Amino acid sequence: MELIAKSLISLLGIGALCLVIYVQRDGLTAAKERAEAAEQVTRDRDDTIKTLTDAAARDKKAAAKLEVARNNIAATLTERENLIESLQHDNPEIRTWAESPLPDAIVRLREHPAATGAGDYRQRLPSSNPLPVASGGAQD
Numbered sequence: 001m002e003l004i005a006k007s008l009i010s011l012l013g014i015g016a017l018c019l020v021i022y023v024q025r026d027g028l029t030a031a032k033e034r035a036e037a038a039e040q041v042t043r044d045r046d047d048t049i050k051t052l053t054d055a056a057a058r059d060k061k062a063a064a065k066l067e068v069a070r071n072n073i074a075a076t077l078t079e080r081e082n083l084i085e086s087l088q089h090d091n092p093e094i095r096t097w098a099e100s101p102l103p104d105a106i107v108r109l110r111e112h113p114a115a116t117g118a119g120d121y122r123q124r125l126p127s128s129n130p131l132p133v134a135s136g137g138a139q140d
Helices: 002-090 092-099 106-112 118-124
Strands: none
Touching: 092 106
């Protein structure tokens, strides 16, 4: 009887040990999967950071080129304004032309802001001569 009890206790101990090993193995497998998933997320994040860093560098270079172009345009504009001013001071014919009033039609055009779309243009047309609504397509 004693031998049977010892055998059962040994079997129970071995079974408990197998159960612990099985649970630990499953936990280890799950931990490995989580670690691999975290590594993939980290690689994806690093790739995204590199992409964004590269895009920021390209944008910075483009902004620098635009700034150079803007400075060149501003310098050209200043030169032309200075040239116009000197021509007005030096040439009485140009001075007289520059000081003459604009024609009434030009003055009326300058009173309105620029039309930025078809709706703006259509609103400025006189109500006595409205544009026809387009329908059906072009006629030959």
